[in-house]
Amino acid sequence: MKQEITFRWVIPAIVVLLAVIGIPFANDYLLYVATIIVLMSILAVSYDVLLGLTGYLSLAHGFLYGVGAYTTAYLTTNSGWGYWPALVASAVISGVMGTVIALVAFRTRGIYFAVLTLGIGLVGYQLFLVLEPITGGVGGFIGIPGLPSLPGFADAPQRNNLVIALLVLAVAYGASMLFLRSSIGAACLAVREDVVLAQSLGIRIGMARLCAFSFSAVFAGAAGSLFAAISNFVGPDDFSVMATGFQTVVYVVVGGMGTLWGPVLGAVLIVALPEILRGASTYAVFIYGLILLFFILFAPKGIAGFLLAAAKRMSRSGRVVISKEAEAR
Amino acid sequence: MLELLPQQLVNGLALGSSYALIALGLTLVFGVLQIPNFPHGELYMLGASFTYVLVAYGMNFWVAVPIASLAVVIVGILLDQVGYRRIDTGGNLSLMISALAMSTVLQQVATLIWGAEPHTTLSPLPGVLRTAYFSIGYYQMLIFAATIACWLFVWVVLHRSRLGLAIRAMSQNKMAAQLMGIDLIWIRIATFAIGALIGGFAGSLLGASFPIYPTMGLNPVLKAFVILVIGGVGNLWGAIVGGFVLGILEILVSAYISSQLQDIGTFAVLVIVLIVRPNGLFGRAEVLR
Amino acid sequence: MSLLSINAITQRFGGITALSDITMSVEEGTIHGLIGPNGAGKTTLINILSGLVKPSEGSMEFNGRQNGPWPMASAVQYGIVRTFQQTRVFMGLTARENLRIAHVAGAGDANADDLIEALALGDVLDRVAGELPYAVLRRLSLALALGLRPKLLLLDEPAVGLAPDEITKMAEVIRHFHGQGLTVLLVEHNMRFLMELASRVSVFVQGRLLFEGTPAECQNNPTVIDAYLGRGLKHVEH
Numbered sequence: 011m012k013q014e015i016t017f018r019w020v021i022p023a024i025v026v027l028l029a030v031i032g033i034p035f036a037n038d039y040l041l042y043v044a045t046i047i048v049l050m051s052i053l054a055v056s057y058d059v060l061l062g063l064t065g066y067l068s069l070a071h072g073f074l075y076g077v078g079a080y081t082t083a084y085l086t087t088n089s090g091w092g093y094w095p096a097l098v099a100s101a102v103i104s105g106v107m108g109t110v111i112a113l114v115a116f117r118t119r120g121i122y123f124a125v126l127t128l129g130i131g132l133v134g135y136q137l138f139l140v141l142e143p144i145t146g147g148v149g150g151f152i153g154i155p156g157l158p159s160l161p162g163f164a165d166a167p168q169r170n171n172l173v174i175a176l177l178v179l180a181v182a183y184g185a186s187m188l189f190l191r192s193s194i195g196a197a198c199l200a201v202r203e204d205v206v207l208a209q210s211l212g213i214r215i216g217m218a219r220l221c222a223f224s225f226s227a228v229f230a231g232a233a234g235s236l237f238a239a240i241s242n243f244v245g246p247d248d249f250s251v252m253a254t255g256f257q258t259v260v261y262v263v264v265g266g267m268g269t270l271w272g273p274v275l276g277a278v279l280i281v282a283l284p285e286i287l288r289g290a291s292t293y294a295v296f297i298y299g300l301i302l303l304f305f306i307l308f309a310p311k312g313i314a315g316f317l318l319a320a321a322k323r324m325s326r327s328g329r330v331v332i333s334k335e336a337e338a339r
Numbered sequence: 340m341l342e343l344l345p346q347q348l349v350n351g352l353a354l355g356s357s358y359a360l361i362a363l364g365l366t367l368v369f370g371v372l373q374i375p376n377f378p379h380g381e382l383y384m385l386g387a388s389f390t391y392v393l394v395a396y397g398m399n400f401w402v403a404v405p406i407a408s409l410a411v412v413i414v415g416i417l418l419d420q421v422g423y424r425r426i427d428t429g430g431n432l433s434l435m436i437s438a439l440a441m442s443t444v445l446q447q448v449a450t451l452i453w454g455a456e457p458h459t460t461l462s463p464l465p466g467v468l469r470t471a472y473f474s475i476g477y478y479q480m481l482i483f484a485a486t487i488a489c490w491l492f493v494w495v496v497l498h499r500s501r502l503g504l505a506i507r508a509m510s511q512n513k514m515a516a517q518l519m520g521i522d523l524i525w526i527r528i529a530t531f532a533i534g535a536l537i538g539g540f541a542g543s544l545l546g547a548s549f550p551i552y553p554t555m556g557l558n559p560v561l562k563a564f565v566i567l568v569i570g571g572v573g574n575l576w577g578a579i580v581g582g583f584v585l586g587i588l589e590i591l592v593s594a595y596i597s598s599q600l601q602d603i604g605t606f607a608v609l610v611i612v613l614i615v616r617p618n619g620l621f622g623r624a625e626v627l628r
Numbered sequence: 629m630s631l632l633s634i635n636a637i638t639q640r641f642g643g644i645t646a647l648s649d650i651t652m653s654v655e656e657g658t659i660h661g662l663i664g665p666n667g668a669g670k671t672t673l674i675n676i677l678s679g680l681v682k683p684s685e686g687s688m689e690f691n692g693r694q695n696g697p698w699p700m701a702s703a704v705q706y707g708i709v710r711t712f713q714q715t716r717v718f719m720g721l722t723a724r725e726n727l728r729i730a731h732v733a734g735a736g737d738a739n740a741d742d743l744i745e746a747l748a749l750g751d752v753l754d755r756v757a758g759e760l761p762y763a764v765l766r767r768l769s770l771a772l773a774l775g776l777r778p779k780l781l782l783l784d785e786p787a788v789g790l791a792p793d794e795i796t797k798m799a800e801v802i803r804h805f806h807g808q809g810l811t812v813l814l815v816e817h818n819m820r821f822l823m824e825l826a827s828r829v830s831v832f833v834q835g836r837l838l839f840e841g842t843p844a845e846c847q848n849n850p851t852v853i854d855a856y857l858g859r860g861l862k863h864v865e866h
Contacts, residue, residue, distance in 0.1 A: 067435055118613050120431045121375040125564045126613055129606035132561065140599050196729045203718035210678060210712075211730050211772060212704025252443065252557070263436055296447030303440035306433055307426060 013321040014269065017314070021271040022183060029176055033169055041168040045240060047281045048175040049233050052182045053254070054261035054273035056229030059186050060222045061259070062268030063195060065202035070111055070127040072255020073134030074227045078104045078234025079244045083151040084144060086239070093158050093239060100235035101228045108227020112220050131251040138246040150245030157239045171240050178236060182229045186270050194221045202268075252295075260302045266314025275313050345472040347594050348587060353479040355586020356486040357545050362563035362570070362578040363489055364537035370573020371510040371530045374423050375431075377438035379563070380556025381445035382418075382535050386411045386542025387551045388449060391458055400463040400547070408539040414445075415535020416528055424527065442557075449553035457550035482544055489537050490579050497575075502529055510573065558602070565609045631656040631780055631811050632677070632708075637686035639672055639835075646672045648835045650686070654780065659802065659812040661826030661843070663819070668832035670815045671713060674782045677813070678710040679703040691779065707779035711772075711786065713815075715765045719758040723749055723768055726757055730775035743771045746804055748797075763794045770801065780811045787818045795821055823847070831855070 036044070057071055078100040085091040085099060115126050138145045145151070156167060163170035189195045197218035200208035208215050238244045248254055257280070265276025280301065284294040305312055361383055368376045389407035394400055422441045426433045464478040497503035508516040509526045517523055542556075549555065563578075566585055570577025585605060592604035630653035639647040647669040654660045662670050675681040677688065679700035688696040694706045703709075718726050727740045727749075744750050747767040752760055757768060766786065773781060786802070787795045795818065802825060806812060816822040822829070823843040831839040831846060833855045839846065846852055 065432055067432060114610060114614060121369075121435060122568065122613060124375070124435050125561070125568070126609065128561060129565070129609050132558075133603050133606045136599075136603055140603075196725075199721060199725070200718060200729045203720050204716060206680070207712070207716045207718065207772075208729075209700045210680070210704070210710055210716075211776060212701055212709075213729070214701060252554075256439070256443065259436065259439065293447075293451070295443060296451065299440050299443035299447060303422065303437060303444060306436045306440060307422070310426075310429065310433060 038168045045172045045175050048179050050277040051274045052179050052233040053258045054277045055182050055186050056226045057258045058262045058273045060226040063198040064219045064222045067124045068127040070130040071230050072249050073131045074104045074230040075234040076249030078231030079238040082235040082238040083154045083244045086155045097235045101232040104231020105228035109224045112223035135250045154242045198222050260298050264305050266312030269314040272314030349473045349475050351587030351590035355583035356483045358562050359579045359582025360486045360541040361559045362566040362582050364534040365563045366578045368534040378442040379538050380560030382411050382538035383542035384556040386539035387546025390543040404543045407543045411539025412532050412535045415531045419531040446553045457552040633689045635687045637683045640684045659826045661822045661829040662815045664832035669835040674784050709773045709776045709778035710782035713784040717757045717769045724753040730772045747771045783814045787821045
């Protein structure tokens with residue numbers, strides 16, 4: 011338990027340290043990969059608030075990510091909005107969409123919830139294709155303006171992208187931590203563990219899980235918004251159910267559900283892996299599937315589970331040493 | 340417009356029989372073992388792909404169908420043994436994630452072997468029956484008959500055999516079935532084998548009328564889940580009727596409203612049904628009627 | 629003054645009548661026992677009072693103000709809290725987190741120190757509930773309920789499956805909080821445990837209220853002995 015709390019601060023500290031050391035020296039390719047990792051971490055952390063804390067498997071988040079991306083694309087390209095208002099609008103619209111979806115979906119449980127959100131994800135993907143005047147249909151949006159420059163980063167757009175993404179990740183991580191420690195977060199854990207007991211303790215379970223879903227939808231929208239501005243292009247294929255939505259499940263499960271810092275590790279590992287195995291990109295989804303299967307079968311607590319067990323063993327052996335020394339005296 | 344209605348209904352029945360055929364295997368496994376066997380869609384895809392490969396090597400289509408179906412049975416049993424058995428007590432969430440993972444893995448394996456492009460085969464039974472009101476391909480009639488035959492097959496196995504009795508006992512109460520000396524492992528294997536057999540058979544037959552590609556199972560299996568919601572989990576007759584209803588509905592939507600809305604219409608039905616009846620139209624229906 | 633009055637409650641499940649026209653009341657500041665053979669409808673009554681199940685007919689009144697049937701969330705707000713016959717705690721969380729949830733997310737207050745002390749949970753706070761021994765879980769589940777600072781606690785067989793010394797401890801805990809003004813409706817199969825604690829006892833048989841009185845009256849009533857106590861009572865005497 012204590013180790014868990016330590017990790018909550020150690021992992022972000024490592025990320026910040028790596029960023030401070032690495033950003034000035036990394037080349038554009040590394041910066042780009044790092045930016046994508048950070049984007050996926052934003053998705054993973056906020057999605058963990060839903061999957062990890064409440065135990066509800068939503069497959070509609072690829073769609074919500076898309077809603078954020080398309081909103082930013084439309085507003086900045088067609089309506090001439092600045093990026094920051096567009097980011098806020100994307101998060102809000104995705105959050106509202108998520109809330110509406112949640113109101114419908116939480117009428118169901120278990121597999122029905124997954125199937126229903128999967129259906130919503132598929133309908134959403136179809137809508138991206140069909141609503142051509144807004145989304146550009148199959149062709150999507152091109153020429154989306156990039157992220158605005160932060161002071162001091164005007165001549166290094168890749169560095170600028172990474173720094174902005176990191177800032178959004180910091181907000182997402184901080185907000186998720188606050189959520190976990192709030193009364194609603196506690197209620198979510200109660201819902202995940204035992205709904206009937208939670209009810210009998212007077213916990214408003216409907217409110218708790220609705221908040222978790224909306225929360226994750228807001229940050230899915232924000233991540234989508236960043237994605238649109240960073241890649242300058244959005245097309246429907248990134249938002250199909252089996253694309254980013256499925257990958258987010260993989261990050262969270264592999265990293266360790268319900269820990270918040272675990273999914274960040276999951277995203278780092280899973281995004282970096284195909285980049286390390288250069289040229290293996292055709293195998294990427296296959297490898298994702300295998301990794302997901304491996305973890306759910308053999309290590310359902312994910313990487314976080316390994317780390318926590320290791321930390322526990324170390325602190326225990328430390329204590330044993332101390333007590334032996336005491337005995338020797 | 341309306342004079343085309345009989346034709347649309349026939350088209351709907353033809354599409355519906357393909358849905359029903361896929362839903363049948365899914366509902367059996369879900370009803371007996373409470374496993375949401377998402378990769379059932381990939382078993383369907385493998386049935387089609389195996390048949391395609393065998394026919395491409397010069398084998399007669401009607402010989403290829405049973406061989407491909409049996410090969411799919413092996414895959415189906417493996418799915419359960421590898422992906423579900425060891426986490427059966429781990430709760431719904433693990434089973435769902437495992438199902439999702441295996442589904443992706445099978446899709447990707449198929450892509451690596453056969454590529455992502457769609458393949459088509461010639462219909463083994465060409466020709467069309469024409470009447471004053473509608474026309475229907477002979478092969479479509481065959482699929483319709485096969486759907487009914489599969490339903491009869493499963494019904495007879497469940498209600499007229501010792502194995503079926505054991506399966507039904509297990510679907511009612513795992514613990515009690517075990518106490519009565521029923522070997523759960525063999526019942527699991529048998530249930531998955533029957534489910535996969537129908538799934539593979541469906542793919543093998545339908546591969547001759549739809550394009551064959553690695554993700555071809557995704558949409559049908561989702562439709563099949565919709566049918567389960569409409570027809571009741573574990574309800575065989577509900578799967579058949581639900582399949583036909585959905586098929587006719589889709590064809591009507593696509594004919595009279597917009598073909599782009601065909602799939603959206605289906606999921607709209609799903610959403611509405613689940614809003615009205617969160618546990619499906621028949622709740623947790625009496626299993627295996 | 630009666631804290632809870634139950635008025636002509638009937639509960640049918642399909643063709644089975646689980647409770648038939650029950651009228652009784654629980655006085656403020658008492659420990660009220662509820663006994664009866666299996667299937668007498670005791671747990672059904674707890675389910676109704678806690679709002680888990682809505683009765684087919686009848687009404688109830690709490691504290692002179694609240695009228696029921698009420699939903700579960702309202703029951704907790706009024707101060708009616710239950711425990712479960714099968715131990716129910718949040719198995720995947722630590723004992724501390726369990727208590728925190730009851731306090732933070734529910735209606736309870738923040739200070740659980742008295743509960744931790746009274747229920748001897750201090751040593752296990754940082755252990756995951758799923759790894760704790762059964763007797764500790766029983767106490768933890770009681771702590772969750774007490775954490776909500778109820779006026780009326782509905783206890784569904786708190787002593788079931790416990791060793792004799794654990795049962796004594798459980799009785800002490802109940803008496804301790806009863807001393808602080810808690811009213812208890814206690815369903816229990818262990819006669820000695822119940823008769824020692826309760827000041828009033830209602831006997832249910834097949835969904836009907838057969839008898840109500842003090843423990844002594846109950847033990848000497850021939851209908852009760854015939855219908856239910858019989859041999860069980862002799863156990864108590866020896």
